[in-house]
Amino acid sequence: MKSLVLCLIFFVSxxxxxxxxxxxxxxxxxxxxxxxxxxxxxxxxxxxxxxDINKGSLKDAIVLFGGGCTGEVVSDKGLxxxxxxxGYGQIQSHSTVERNYLKDGFWSKSMAEExxxxxxxxxxxSRIEEVTQAVFMGVxxxxxxxxxxxxxxxxxxxxxPAMNLAAHEDLVVRSFFTxxxxxxxxxxxxxxxxxxxxxPESIGKYGSDTDNWVWPRHxxxxxxxxxxxxxxxxxxxxSGSNVAYKPKHFLPISLKGIKEGDFTMVFGFPGRTDEYLTxxxxxxxxxxxxxxxxxxRDRALKIMDSYMxxxxxxxxxxxxxxxxxxxxxxxxxxxxxxxAKTNGLERKNKYESDFNGKVVANAxxxxxxxxxxxxxxxxYKNLEIYALNREAFSEVFSRLPDAPRxxxxxxxxxxxxxxxxxxxxxxxxxxxxxxxxxFYTNYDANIDREMFLALIKxxxxxxxxxxQPGILRNITQEELDKVWQNSxxxxxDKLDILLGLDPEAVEVALENDPLVxxxxxxxxxxxxxxxxxxxxxxxxxxxxxxxxMQAQIEVFKERKFYPDANGTMxxxxxxxxxxxxxxxxxxxxxxxxxGVVEKYIPGDYEFDLSSKYLDLYKKRDFGRYASNGTxxxxxxxxxxxxxxxxxxxxxxxxxxxxxINFDRVWEGTMSDLNYDASICRNIMVDVRYVLWxxxxxxxxxxxxxxxxxxx
Numbered sequence: 069m070k071s072l073v074l075c076l077i078f079f080v081s082x083x084x085x086x087x088x089x090x091x092x093x094x095x096x097x098x099x100x101x102x103x104x105x106x107x108x109x110x111x112x113x114x115x116x117x118x119x120d121i122n123k124g125s126l127k128d129a130i131v132l133f134g135g136g137c138t139g140e141v142v143s144d145k146g147l148x149x150x151x152x153x154x155g156y157g158q159i160q161s162h163s164t165v166e167r168n169y170l171k172d173g174f175w176s177k178s179m180a181e182e183x184x185x186x187x188x189x190x191x192x193x194s195r196i197e198e199v200t201q202a203v204f205m206g207v208x209x210x211x212x213x214x215x216x217x218x219x220x221x222x223x224x225x226x227x228x229p230a231m232n233l234a235a236h237e238d239l240v241v242r243s244f245f246t247x248x249x250x251x252x253x254x255x256x257x258x259x260x261x262x263x264x265x266x267x268p269e270s271i272g273k274y275g276s277d278t279d280n281w282v283w284p285r286h287x288x289x290x291x292x293x294x295x296x297x298x299x300x301x302x303x304x305x306x307s308g309s310n311v312a313y314k315p316k317h318f319l320p321i322s323l324k325g326i327k328e329g330d331f332t333m334v335f336g337f338p339g340r341t342d343e344y345l346t347x348x349x350x351x352x353x354x355x356x357x358x359x360x361x362x363x364x365r366d367r368a369l370k371i372m373d374s375y376m377x378x379x380x381x382x383x384x385x386x387x388x389x390x391x392x393x394x395x396x397x398x399x400x401x402x403x404x405x406x407x408a409k410t411n412g413l414e415r416k417n418k419y420e421s422d423f424n425g426k427v428v429a430n431a432x433x434x435x436x437x438x439x440x441x442x443x444x445x446x447x448y449k450n451l452e453i454y455a456l457n458r459e460a461f462s463e464v465f466s467r468l469p470d471a472p473r474x475x476x477x478x479x480x481x482x483x484x485x486x487x488x489x490x491x492x493x494x495x496x497x498x499x500x501x502x503x504x505x506x507f508y509t510n511y512d513a514n515i516d517r518e519m520f521l522a523l524i525k526x527x528x529x530x531x532x533x534x535x536q537p538g539i540l541r542n543i544t545q546e547e548l549d550k551v552w553q554n555s556x557x558x559x560x561d562k563l564d565i566l567l568g569l570d571p572e573a574v575e576v577a578l579e580n581d582p583l584v585x586x587x588x589x590x591x592x593x594x595x596x597x598x599x600x601x602x603x604x605x606x607x608x609x610x611x612x613x614x615x616x617m618q619a620q621i622e623v624f625k626e627r628k629f630y631p632d633a634n635g636t637m638x639x640x641x642x643x644x645x646x647x648x649x650x651x652x653x654x655x656x657x658x659x660x661x662x663g664v665v666e667k668y669i670p671g672d673y674e675f676d677l678s679s680k681y682l683d684l685y686k687k688r689d690f691g692r693y694a695s696n697g698t699x700x701x702x703x704x705x706x707x708x709x710x711x712x713x714x715x716x717x718x719x720x721x722x723x724x725x726x727x728i729n730f731d732r733v734w735e736g737t738m739s740d741l742n743y744d745a746s747i748c749r750n751i752m753v754d755v756r757y758v759l760w761x762x763x764x765x766x767x768x769x770x771x772x773x774x775x776x777x778x779x
Contacts, residue, residue, distance in 0.1 A: 178770075
């Protein structure tokens with residue numbers, strides 16, 4: 069273990085060539101690994117301007133927004149930009165049919181009008197420290213996985229007391245390079261975050277699902293929030309006495325414009341990538357798992373859409389759910405197609421072949437790594453049917469229809485009664501009743517029923533019959549429909565009546581509910597027959613993949629490796645850049661407002677525009693945000709991004725905000741598994757469009773006055 073750590077420390081100190089623009093880099097190592105390359109690409113900053121713990125730096129303007137997106141502070145009063153789709157849930161929560169902020173937008177005229185967002189938080193990173201040696205203390209090569217992990221967990225639990233944290237700080241420790249290294253992140257979280265402004269969907273979600281993952285793009289995907297703090301500028305629960313947060317650093321905003329080839333940096337919290345898998349793993353995802361995911365979600369989306377297009381209230385209720393389902397559906401589809409179009413699997417296999425060639429030629433490596441890729445391939449082959457079943461089961465019973473998930477919660481209540489007694493059952497029943505109204509707030513039983521029946525049908529066709537729960541093997545679709553109709557789960561009125569009975573009667577009624585029984589039997593089968601085998605093979609793959617990561621670093625000494633994304637702070641850099649996705653097709657790097665109007669379809673919920681927007685366009689009233697007589701909308705760059713980078717700032721060579729990252733191009737979504745510099749592009753809304761919408765369309769010029777604008 070000591071030799072591994074020394075090898076990795078040596079690796080960190082080495083500067084070597086990497087694929088152009090590929091990588092999501094830890095900001096603490098920029099001076100060692102990336103500064104020279106970044107400056108060669110056009111950056112004017114020093115690494116210490118990006119990450120510094122002794123003075124304000126760019127990292128102090130970047131936040132983890134709501135646990136799954138990124139945001140950036142843009143004023144000395146805690147004003148925050150993120151994506152419209154990142155703030156969507158908050159905008160939706162404040163919307164009604166009468167006061168529809170999704171449709172009409174929202175702009176506070178003063179801080180007093182800013183809307184509280186219970187449950188929303190933003191997290192800053194105070195500092196990052198490598199803790200590999202402390203985490204691996206006492207870890208031996210001879211340990212089995214359970215003993216190894218137990219030792220690591222015990223070591224991590226000792227870190228927090230040793231880090232000298234302030235009362236308002238917390239500690240997050242994450243593994244990197246597939247468990248070969250560990251880093252600690254000292255964090256500060258603010259929970260009083262308020263909605264300041266949001267464009268209507270006709271701007272913030274323009275193109276909606278048709279344009280999602282697509283270039284050219286014309287979406288003003290942004291929303292505006294503000295961070296509030298106590299009088300001491302430290303985190304404080306929501307209070308009317310809280311004041312605007314004073315940041316250590318905020319991003320100035322550039323109106324100077326951009327051109328192809330300009331340096332771009334994206335700073336944020338990318339969620340998950342798997343860049344160092346074997347060809348067998350990539351093939352399983354792209355050719356087996358993704359197609360079934362896509363088929364299930366395609367059916368679910370069509371069902372929801374058929375209802376949403378005919379009823380405005382239903383559209384509001386299901387807007388967030390639809391967007392979340394569609395986002396992954398299109399991403400998985402593009403990922404598989406992108407890998408196929410760029411020969412990604414062939415390149416991955418070639419890389420693997422080169423690895424094995426070097427291993428065989430070296431006696432020490434052959435002894436340690438000679439069977440590594442073969443063992444991984446065999447275990448992925450064994451895992452495949454269980455991985456496919458697990459994914460399909462999760463989609464049908466946990467993620468897409470809502471009633472099966474509620475039925476599972478009800479079964480947990482029954483289990484409490486059987487295993488822990490009547491008193492605990494009564495206590496849990498009270499909590500269940502309290503939470504139940506939230507379930508039905510954005511629920512339509514007709515949509516849920518149709519979706520449940522359709523997805524069960526696909527599941528039964530695609531999963532081998534001996535891998536299915538017994539209750540599904542012979543039941544007809546008509547009998548499944550009767551199970552649904554005779555259940556109380558999907559009906560708030562029915563369930564309210566049932567829950568109003570005495571606790572003993574409630575328990576009996578819940579136990580006899582047909583949908584609860586069906587879901588319970590399916591869950592029990594899955595837990596007993598599928599999950600153990602899935603975990604068994606995944607448990608064998610885990611240490612092999614960790615060893616493969618270690619081996620790649622050791623064998624390919626000339627290569628610079630970046631860690632896979634894991635929700636922690638990263639920097640990626642690239643350039644404003646056009647691309648050619650296929651023969652005879654060349655995409656330019658920027659779109660403008662003329663393209664917005666070209667897509668305009670009156671009355672279409674994806675491509676409609678308000679009369680106010682069209683009037684501003686006809687007058688060419690673009691103000692100081694114009695460029696060459698038009699208004700820039702979006703641009704693309706070669707930055708390596710993924711989910712979690714939504715809302716990340718696009719920063720220019722001098723550290724100024726030029727855009728907000730919100731998507732990737734369709735052809736390059738496979739960058740999570742296999743980055744290809746020729747077609748992987750991230751999509752950003754131009755900050756000039758953002759400011760134009762705020763000032764000219766939203767009439768919120770007072771917000772512009774807060775910001776530091778560089779003309």
